[in-house]
Amino acid sequence: xxxxxxxxxxxxxxxxxxxxxxxxxxxxxxxxxxxxxxxxxxxxxxxxxxxxxxxxxxxxxxxxxxxxxxxxxxxxxxxxxxxxxxxxxxxxxxxxxxxxxxxxxxxxxxxxxxxxxxxxxxxxxxxxxxxxxxxxxxxxxxxxxxxxxxxxxxxxxxxxxxxxxxxxxxxxxxxxxxxxxxxxxxxxxxxxxxxxxxxxxxxxxxxxxxxxxxxxxxxxxxxxxxxxxxxxxxxxxxxxxxxxxxxxxxxxxxxxxxxxxxxxxxxxxxxxxxxxxxxxxxxxxxxxxxxxxxxxxxxxxxxxxxxxxxxxxxxxxxxxxxxxxxxxxxxxxxxxxxx
Amino acid sequence: xxxxxxxxxxxxxxxxxxxxxxxxxxxxxxxxxxxxxxxxxxxxxxxxxxxxxxxxxxxxxxxxxxxxxxxxxxxxxxxxxxxxxxxxxxxxxxxxxxxxxxxxxxxxxxxxxxxxxxxxxxxxxxxxxxxxxxxxxxxxxxxxxxxxxxxxxxxxxxxxxxxxxxxxxxxxxxxxxxxxxxxxxxxxxxxxxxxxxxxxxxxxxxxxxxxxxxxxxxxxxxxxxxxxxxxxxxxxxxxxxxxxxxxxxxxxxxxxxxxxxxxxxxxxxxxxxxxxxxxxxxxxxxxxxxxxxxxxxxxxxxxxxxxxxxxxxxxxxxxxxxxxxxxxxxxxxxxxxxx
Numbered sequence: 149x150x151x152x153x154x155x156x157x158x159x160x161x162x163x164x165x166x167x168x169x170x171x172x173x174x175x176x177x178x179x180x181x182x183x184x185x186x187x188x189x190x191x192x193x194x195x196x197x198x199x200x201x202x203x204x205x206x207x208x209x210x211x212x213x214x215x216x217x218x219x220x221x222x223x224x225x226x227x228x229x230x231x232x233x234x235x236x237x238x239x240x241x242x243x244x245x246x247x248x249x250x251x252x253x254x255x256x257x258x259x260x261x262x263x264x265x266x267x268x269x270x271x272x273x274x275x276x277x278x279x280x281x282x283x284x285x286x287x288x289x290x291x292x293x294x295x296x297x298x299x300x301x302x303x304x305x306x307x308x309x310x311x312x313x314x315x316x317x318x319x320x321x322x323x324x325x326x327x328x329x330x331x332x333x334x335x336x337x338x339x340x341x342x343x344x345x346x347x348x349x350x351x352x353x354x355x356x357x358x359x360x361x362x363x364x365x366x367x368x369x370x371x372x373x374x375x376x377x378x379x380x381x382x383x384x385x386x387x388x389x390x391x392x393x394x395x396x397x398x399x400x401x402x403x404x405x406x407x408x409x410x411x412x413x414x415x416x417x418x419x420x421x422x423x424x425x426x427x428x429x430x431x432x433x434x435x436x437x438x439x440x441x442x443x444x445x446x447x448x449x450x451x452x453x454x455x456x457x458x459x460x461x462x463x464x465x466x467x468x469x470x471x472x473x474x475x476x477x478x479x480x481x482x483x484x485x486x487x
Numbered sequence: 488x489x490x491x492x493x494x495x496x497x498x499x500x501x502x503x504x505x506x507x508x509x510x511x512x513x514x515x516x517x518x519x520x521x522x523x524x525x526x527x528x529x530x531x532x533x534x535x536x537x538x539x540x541x542x543x544x545x546x547x548x549x550x551x552x553x554x555x556x557x558x559x560x561x562x563x564x565x566x567x568x569x570x571x572x573x574x575x576x577x578x579x580x581x582x583x584x585x586x587x588x589x590x591x592x593x594x595x596x597x598x599x600x601x602x603x604x605x606x607x608x609x610x611x612x613x614x615x616x617x618x619x620x621x622x623x624x625x626x627x628x629x630x631x632x633x634x635x636x637x638x639x640x641x642x643x644x645x646x647x648x649x650x651x652x653x654x655x656x657x658x659x660x661x662x663x664x665x666x667x668x669x670x671x672x673x674x675x676x677x678x679x680x681x682x683x684x685x686x687x688x689x690x691x692x693x694x695x696x697x698x699x700x701x702x703x704x705x706x707x708x709x710x711x712x713x714x715x716x717x718x719x720x721x722x723x724x725x726x727x728x729x730x731x732x733x734x735x736x737x738x739x740x741x742x743x744x745x746x747x748x749x750x751x752x753x754x755x756x757x758x759x760x761x762x763x764x765x766x767x768x769x770x771x772x773x774x775x776x777x778x779x780x781x782x783x784x785x786x787x788x789x790x791x792x793x794x795x796x797x798x799x800x801x802x803x804x805x806x807x808x809x810x811x812x813x814x815x816x817x818x819x820x821x822x823x824x825x826x
Binding site for chain 1: 488489490491492493494496499500502503506507508509510511513514516517518522523525526527528529533535536537538539541543544545576577579580581583584585586587588589590591593594597598601604610611612613614615616617618619620621622624626628630
């Protein structure tokens with residue numbers, strides 16, 4: 149007899165993909181990217197995604213301020229729309245809640261959702277409520293649009309010779325999480341930036357729009373499960389490999405300080421930490437530079453070239469010229485922690 | 488301090504409605520109907536709904552065959568598309584699952600979803616998986632379409648003088664549930680039809696299409712929380728009342744037999760039992776007869792005139808000419824059982 153924990157999250161997704169086939173002429177992208185895509189109103193494709201925040205898996209109720217939880221519930225979904233270069237439009241909220249929840253706590257969650265919704269131009273248009281005996285579940289379906297004149301920014305678009313780029317500072321949220329879970333009050337204050345990146349991730353919506361507006365079919369994914377794991381999804385979809393020199397990864401001052409104090413390799417949170425919701429993408433060399441400049445100019449977010457797409461499958465990491473291996477790849481639901 | 492259980496499901500929905508406002512010119516219907524509606528591809532409106540099945544709230548894992556659970560997970564959502572007179576197209580599956588679930592059990596759930604999806608022309612295009620420590624949650628977002636040439640079949644469309652109609656035999660699922668929970672093996676066999684109606688509800692999709700194709704703005708809702716409760720939603724939205732003569736309600740032979748054996752009033756499950764997913768709608772007298780005939784002709788499903796819309800708000804029930812009252816109104820999540 150075999151169990152879900154043995155198949156793992158990605159094994160079960162493969163099972164689902166194999167179970168259901170699609171043939172609708174309205175469908176442009178089914179299972180296997182950040183959003184599904186189907187034919188929309190004139191001039192537009194419709195994007196749809198859903199992502200849930202489950203108590204004791206994604207957040208602990210006593211530890212997570214409800215206002216920030218509300219923001220996060222929506223933000224993780226906005227990030228999936230960003231990873232298609234789209235604009236979010238409508239949200240459905242599907243919550244499973246315990247009857248003994250305090251009204252005040254719930255109001256704070258709603259206030260957080262509202263703030264994030266207004267920030268990104270999202271309107272709440274429906275949903276579902278159910279009771280549940282134990283763990284809270286906050287599930288959101290987000291509907292967005294992207295202009296049909298642009299090519300879709302799919303994971304399978306990476307080509308040999310493309311540069312691999314990433315926005316911002318991946319790994320900060322993972323460091324923040326560790327501080328929130330294990331740190332002292334003094335550390336929480338001192339590493340406030342890292343904690344904020346964990347509590348209140350900022351979807352890279354405008355950054356995704358710059359990539360879409362280039363009109364080039366870049367491969368694009370958001371980093372939710374960890375840089376190496378999400379990069380692997382992109383490489384698998386594109387049937388290519390990558391070479392990365394660790395020296396090219398963006399190390400923020402806070403991550404360096406955190407790693408030094410904790411005595412860990414500063415590249416570990418960058419490579420394996422998820423939940424930063426940075427954008428990871430590929431572009432040919434001539435476009436890579438232009439996108440770096442344009443994203444920085446329009447959003448202030450730095451963009452880094454961290455590697456190159458190669459024909460040989462797999463993920464090769466170099467450190468000071470020598471190939472190195474790394475085990476911790478990122479989050480895998482149902483698996484034994486990190487796979 | 489107040490708690491969710493005191494506010495109740497519908498109180499909290501009102502809170503959500505009050506928190507979020509909408510102004511998008513793309514939006515035709517937000518919170519407050521069976522589906523949200525926005526501008527779709529040329530000639531069509533897009534419909535979207537979500538509904539979750541939560542373990543120990545909607546089903547018990549040991550009691551509910553996983554294949555039928557799979558069918559049900561999709562069916563309850565198809566019913567919401569039916570309640571807009573639409574056609575279902577795409578589903579997103581968002582599941583929160585325990586790692587120790589058996590693969591075989593999950594495969595049966597997927598097989599049930601697949602059968603129901605193929606039956607109603609639904610393609611699975613995405614979703615989300617999360618682990619959870621306790622209760623399973625099967626959440627589905629269903630996207631459908633309805634032709635923009637037809638008026639929307641909204642709850643607020645009921646007009647004074649309209650007839651109130653219902654499809655099939657409401658109350659059968661509620662009787663079936665009681666047999667499944669408390670009955671003997673012999674009763675489960677003898678009342679197999681009632682049990683089947685509980686385990687495997689049949690969304691009235693084609694019936695909804697007949698109503699849409701009439702081109703008249705009927706008020707339409709599916710009966711998921713109980714006839715009286717869902718009728719109240721429709722009346723509140725339309726700001727009208729209704730007069731019902733119990734003698735006009737459809738009593739199936741099985742419900743009569745069940746009620747006689749259990750010593751209960753046979754109208755009780757009909758009025759307060761939910762989960763039949765029959766369609767409840769209004770139409771002016773000239774159209775009511777035509778819809779009765781046409782639905783019966785195209786689908787074989789009987790349709791009954793059960794009341795009349797009146798100006799005076801509220802729900803008035805008559806039995807043998809005398810006004811009667813009834814307490815049990817249907818299911819209210821977070822409330823103390825039935826409100």
